[in-house]
Amino acid sequence: xxxxxxxxxxxxxxxxxxxxxxxAAALTGAAWTGVMLARLFVGGAIGTADQGDSRRLMCQLGxxxxxxxxxxxxxxxxxxxxxxxxxxxxxxxDGSGEPYYSSQLALLRLAKPVTRLLGxxxxxxxxxxxxxxxxxxxxxxxxxxxxxxxxxxVRVGVASLVALAVADGSVAQYFISPYSEPAALLGIVALSAxxxxxxxxxxxxxxxxxxxxxxxTFTMLAKPQLVALLPAVVLALVWLPHRxxxxxxxxxxxxxxxxxxxxxxxxxxxxxxxxxxxxxxxAVSGAYLGASPRRFSxxxxxxxxxxxxxxxxxxPAGDLRSxxxxxxxxxxxxxxxxxxxxxxxxxxxxxxxxxxTQASILRFYATHPDRLxxxxxxxxxxxxxxxxxxxxxxxxxxxxxxxxxxxxxxxYAAVFSxxxxxxxxxxxLWAATLAAGIAVLRNRRLSAHERAVGRLSIFLVVxxxxxxxxxxxxxxxxxxxxxxxxxxxxxALCVPMLVACLFLRPKxxxxxxxPTAVDDSSGSPSLRR
Amino acid sequence: xxxxxxxxxxxxxCGIVVLVVASSAYGPSTPSATSTRDAVPGTCxxxxxxxxxxxxxxxxAPAVPCDRPHQTETLWTGRVTxxxxxxxxxxxxxxxNAMLGRACDDYWRVRSYLGADAHDSHWGVTTLxxxxxxxxxxxxxxxxxxxxxxxxxxxxGPSLTGTLRGVLRRSDSAAYRLCRSGPAMVTCDRPxxxxxxxxxxxLDRPIWPGDQVLHxxxxxxxxxxxxxxxxASLADRPDVSVVAEVPGREQWDSGxxxxxxxxxxxxxxxxTGTLRGxxx
Numbered sequence: 001x002x003x004x005x006x007x008x009x010x011x012x013x014x015x016x017x018x019x020x021x022x023x024a025a026a027l028t029g030a031a032w033t034g035v036m037l038a039r040l041f042v043g044g045a046i047g048t049a050d051q052g053d054s055r056r057l058m059c060q061l062g063x064x065x066x067x068x069x070x071x072x073x074x075x076x077x078x079x080x081x082x083x084x085x086x087x088x089x090x091x092x093x094d095g096s097g098e099p100y101y102s103s104q105l106a107l108l109r110l111a112k113p114v115t116r117l118l119g120x121x122x123x124x125x126x127x128x129x130x131x132x133x134x135x136x137x138x139x140x141x142x143x144x145x146x147x148x149x150x151x152x153x154v155r156v157g158v159a160s161l162v163a164l165a166v167a168d169g170s171v172a173q174y175f176i177s178p179y180s181e182p183a184a185l186l187g188i189v190a191l192s193a194x195x196x197x198x199x200x201x202x203x204x205x206x207x208x209x210x211x212x213x214x215x216x217t218f219t220m221l222a223k224p225q226l227v228a229l230l231p232a233v234v235l236a237l238v239w240l241p242h243r244x245x246x247x248x249x250x251x252x253x254x255x256x257x258x259x260x261x262x263x264x265x266x267x268x269x270x271x272x273x274x275x276x277x278x279x280x281x282x283a284v285s286g287a288y289l290g291a292s293p294r295r296f297s298x299x300x301x302x303x304x305x306x307x308x309x310x311x312x313x314x315x316p317a318g319d320l321r322s323x324x325x326x327x328x329x330x331x332x333x334x335x336x337x338x339x340x341x342x343x344x345x346x347x348x349x350x351x352x353x354x355x356x357t358q359a360s361i362l363r364f365y366a367t368h369p370d371r372l373x374x375x376x377x378x379x380x381x382x383x384x385x386x387x388x389x390x391x392x393x394x395x396x397x398x399x400x401x402x403x404x405x406x407x408x409x410x411x412y413a414a415v416f417s418x419x420x421x422x423x424x425x426x427x428x429l430w431a432a433t434l435a436a437g438i439a440v441l442r443n444r445r446l447s448a449h450e451r452a453v454g455r456l457s458i459f460l461v462v463x464x465x466x467x468x469x470x471x472x473x474x475x476x477x478x479x480x481x482x483x484x485x486x487x488x489x490x491x492a493l494c495v496p497m498l499v500a501c502l503f504l505r506p507k508x509x510x511x512x513x514x515p516t517a518v519d520d521s522s523g524s525p526s527l528r529r
Numbered sequence: 530x531x532x533x534x535x536x537x538x539x540x541x542x543c544g545i546v547v548l549v550v551a552s553s554a555y556g557p558s559t560p561s562a563t564s565t566r567d568a569v570p571g572t573c574x575x576x577x578x579x580x581x582x583x584x585x586x587x588x589x590a591p592a593v594p595c596d597r598p599h600q601t602e603t604l605w606t607g608r609v610t611x612x613x614x615x616x617x618x619x620x621x622x623x624x625x626n627a628m629l630g631r632a633c634d635d636y637w638r639v640r641s642y643l644g645a646d647a648h649d650s651h652w653g654v655t656t657l658x659x660x661x662x663x664x665x666x667x668x669x670x671x672x673x674x675x676x677x678x679x680x681x682x683x684x685x686g687p688s689l690t691g692t693l694r695g696v697l698r699r700s701d702s703a704a705y706r707l708c709r710s711g712p713a714m715v716t717c718d719r720p721x722x723x724x725x726x727x728x729x730x731x732l733d734r735p736i737w738p739g740d741q742v743l744h745x746x747x748x749x750x751x752x753x754x755x756x757x758x759x760x761a762s763l764a765d766r767p768d769v770s771v772v773a774e775v776p777g778r779e780q781w782d783s784g785x786x787x788x789x790x791x792x793x794x795x796x797x798x799x800x801t802g803t804l805r806g807x808x809x
Contacts, residue, residue: 055580060556064578069686088561088589089662090581095622096663097587099558106553206539213543214550221554276540277547284551298621337623344623347612353621 018146021155028156029142032163036134039167039408040176045127046406047077047176049392051482054178056100056293059084059091061108063124065178067396075392075402077176080122093293100293103221104183107132126176133175133182137166140189147196149449154503161496162189169410170387171489180223184486187219188463192456192493195236199455202448203243209277212237220285224292226486227285228470232462237278239455241270298353299337303478304361305352306332306343312374323364324355336478362473379472380423382480383488386413389481412492426491433494434461436501443504450504457497464490561589565661568606568674570642571694576600579686582678586622587662595692601657601676602693604642607632609660609671619666626658633658633675642677643705644695648758649805650725651697652707653680653716679704680716703803709791710799720799723772726751726758729787730773737781743788747773751790758792760806769804770795 018025040046050065050073058064063081067073089097107129114128144159145152166172166189174181194215198208216233220226268275305323310316310333317327329352332343343349365371387405394400407413419425437457440446446454467487475483565587573595576582581590582600593599613620613628633656643651655678661670679687696702707714708721715721730750732743748771755771756763763769770793776785792804 055578055584059559068684069579070681070684084578086559086581087591088559089587090578090585090590091559094584095586096619097585098663099556101554101556103550103554105556206535206543210539210543210546214546217547217550218553221551273536273539273543277543280544280547284547288551288554295621342623344621345627346624347628349624350616350620 021146021152024152024156025142025145028145028159029138029140031138032141032160032167033134033138035163035167036137036172036175037131039172040130040134041127043408044398045077045079045130045176045395046173046393046408047079047126047130047395048173048179049074049077050178051388051391051479052094055091056093057102057104057180058108058124058178059086060100060105061112061124062086063122066122071396072402074390076394076396076398077126077392079126079176079395080120081124081126081178083123093295095299096293096295098293098295099291101221101288101291102180102183102223103187103218104180104223106218107136107183126178129182130176133186136186137163137189140186140193141166143190143193144196147193147200148500149447149453150500150503154500158496158500158503161499162192162493164409165412165489165492165495167409168412168492169405169407170413170485171492172409173387173393173406174485181485184219184222184226185489187215187222188486188489188493191215191219191233192460195456195459196452198236199240199452200449201243202240202451204237204240204271204274205243206273209237209242209273213277213281216281217284220281221288224289224296225467225470225474225483227289228466229463230282230285231466232459233281234278235462236455236459237281238271238274240274242273297358300474300478301356301358301361302337302342302344302349302352303475304358304473305356306335307475307478308375309361309364309371310334312371319364319368322367323360325352358474365473375472377423378477379468379480379484379487380426381420382477382484383426383468383491384416384418384420384423385481386416386488387481387485388479391482412495415495416488416492429491429494429498430461430464433457433498433501436498437461440501440504446504453497453500453504457494457501460490460493460497464494561662562591563589564670565589565659565665565672565674566670568603568659568672570603570605571595571692572603573597573599573689573692574601574603574676576678577686582686583657586625586658586660587665588659588674588676589662596690598688598690600687600689601678602689604633604639604656604675604677604693607673607675609673614671617667619661619663625660629658629660629673632673635675639677642694644698646697648727648754649697650707650727651705652714652725654678654693654705655680697805698808700808702805702808703801706803706805717803718801720801722797722799723791723793724804726754726790726792729789730754732775732786732788734786737778740775740777743775744773747775747788747790751788754790755792758806759804768795769793 054065058081062083062085064084065073065078066080066082067078092098093100108124110132111129112124114132115122115125118128118131120128141159141163144162145155148155148158166185171185174185194212198204198212220229309319310330313319316330316333320327320329326348329343329346329348332341335341335343337344343352390403392403393406394404434457437454440454441451441458443451464487467490471483471487572592574588574590575593577600595602609629613625639654639656640651643654645651657676657678659674659676661672677693679689681687691701696705703717706717707725708717709715709723710719710721717724730747732746751771751773752763759766759769763771772791772793774789774791794800
């Protein structure tokens with residue numbers, strides 16, 4: 001039997017495989033949009049105030065914050081941004097004026113007409129961004145319901161656990177903020193849904209690879225730190241062999257190969273579209289990283305040395321020598337870049353900024369691996385804090401104290417805070433999720449669709465740990481809680497994935513589904529409850 | 530062939546989509562409107578955002594007529610010399626401020642620009658350093674600008690109208706003179722109870738002589754200073770009095786040997802504006 005090409009794109013034999021789940025998906029998505037809107041606006045708008053990072057992003061839209069000149073922008077959220085002409089270095093990375101790029105600009109550009117549509121003041125109101133993000137949350141949650149395997153109840157339940165993480169304190173607050181984080185956080189959820197779709201039938205197709213590549217690109221280009229997701233993204237893309245759209249399901253029937261090289265060639269041959277897609281994503285990510293402000297890398301290196309390496313060293317002068325810089329800079333140990341004693345205020349810093357790069361810091365840790373456990377401990381304790389303590393969440397007209405923080409929905413934050421005394425619990429969560437994912441993946445009695453949950457679990461653990469080390473090996477403890485938000489979010493997503501893995505059971509005696517066959521979720525008794 | 534076209538089409542579509550998505554991350558550049566090299570003393574600049582005023586170490590916004598509201602005025606320019614000059618790439622702002630910050634901290638040069646004479650006490654004028662952009666620096670420009678800005682007006686930022694050059698010789702100088710409201714130092718355009726005069730009166734005694742003696746020493750000198758300041762006899766101005774602020778015992782012991790002279794309203798009620806005479 002031949003199946004029309006359009007149908008084959010989604011799976012042999014089905015015109016629209018999600019028809020059954022579409023109403024539940026739409027309702028769940030709409031419900032969570034409502035929850036997000038209520039969470040962000042009922043009782044007064046809440047968001048995340050500006051600790052100084054906003055200008056480099058927002059100035060590209062030709063706006064500036066409308067606030068009292070002498071007001072501390074980190075204490076209250078100033079939602080209204082008015083038109084402003086910026087010139088030269090004033091719009092760019094602090095201290096160098098280099099352009100700062102982020103996919104968050106796409107959401108902010110959309111926020112301008114939505115500001116006018118909703119009647120908000122100014123040229124851009126961050127509350128309009130909050131509305132957009134709430135709608136996007138609903139869309140990606142609906143996509144998750146469609147992409148997950150199992151009964152409707154299980155799909156809705158797991159997707160809702162994901163949505164609860166999105167609605168949690170310190171995550172949702174970014175949706176009304178002048179930062180790059182919303183694109184990263186929403187992108188991660190969208191990427192999760194896209195990956196489940198990619199792996200659904202046990203083989204990738206060009207449309208699915210394209211969607212994953214696009215969403216991964218959007219996510220990683222939110223901020224330079226997110227490029228650390230690349231290894232996990234490449235793994236995700238090349239995991240499964242390719243099935244051309246016009247080819248019937250039922251296997252390719254390739255010749256057995258012998259020899260490692262031949263096996264490698266066969267492996268690559270089966271996956272060349274994924275390799276092409278991965279190469280494209282890697283290329284744009286590399287270009288993005290190359291275009292990132294050099295000033296940020298230099299500040300990261302300075303913080304990494306003076307706030308992290310030297311204060312915890314038995315021989316700080318020796319460490320500076322091994323980094324190839326003047327050991328007299330040891331006097332700046334423990335200082336932030338803004339400190340009066342900062343190394344950045346001294347002439348030897350000019351040599352430091354040339355010689356000490358992110359690469360040299362990585363080499364330092366590679367040659368001093370004994371420093372890593374303490375670094376990891378600091379990071380894990382930082383994760384337990386969940387969010388920065390010095391940034392306010394309320395607007396000036398809220399009647400709240402300056403710098404007050406909100407906690408309308410703080411389920412994951414409360415759970416994470418339990419790890420303050422036992423930060424090793426995060427490692428346990430990663431390990432458990434990884435183990436559950438591997439167990440699901442190796443269980444051949446599960447369908448390809450179900451095993452996609454195992455793959456996603458593995459992906460999230462790889463992504464979370466790569467993000468964790470990207471933060472700790474760059475700036476270390478400087479502004480740690482804010483830098484760890486993506487790591488925290490990825491770790492939080494391990495919880496619903498762990499739940500999903502635990503719900504999966506092997507098929508009954510009616511038969512084992514071949515890995516390349518389309519999973520008919522209406523006939524998946526393993527996830528019915 | 531059909532398979533090959535499909536593969537190529539798939540790769541092409543994927544590439545286009547990825548590039549389109551990636552392009553969403555890139556925003557427009559904000560070119561400079563002027564160059565630091567072309568800076569001229571007496572030009573005025575707008576900096577409505579606090580980041581433009583103090584966080585950005587260069588300023589390439591266009592000059593505006595000084596009779597329009599603005600935030601800064603160029604006092605003088607100079608050239609970066611020394612170890613920073615040799616750097617091909619512009620040094621970081623922290624180092625620039627640490628090594629050049631005092632270049633604009635020239636009290637007498639500021640007073641000269643403001644048109645102060647020996648009896649004027651200026652207040653509320655802050656100087657800022659502006660240097661070339663990284664691109665200008667790479668081309669060899671080492672010009673720096675010393676900008677002056679005024680005091681913030683409440684929760685609003687500084688707002689200057691008119692040039693600061695010779696302002697202390699003009700009748701609109703109250704916003705740049707030192708006054709006091711209770712213990713707080715304010716500019717004279719704000720409600721105050723006394724206005725400062727300059728210079729302070731020296732108190733030449735080897736040992737602490739007591740409050741009464743110090744007042745007796747300072748008062749005549751302050752009266753003379755006051756009459757010069759208001760350009761009139763105090764007898765002709767019954768609404769104005771002179772107060773001599775002498776050091777207490779602790780200040781005396783720590784080395785203070787001068788009295789500050791203030792003009793006050795005879796009714797001791799708060800006033801705004803300046804009592805300075807001889808202004809145009």
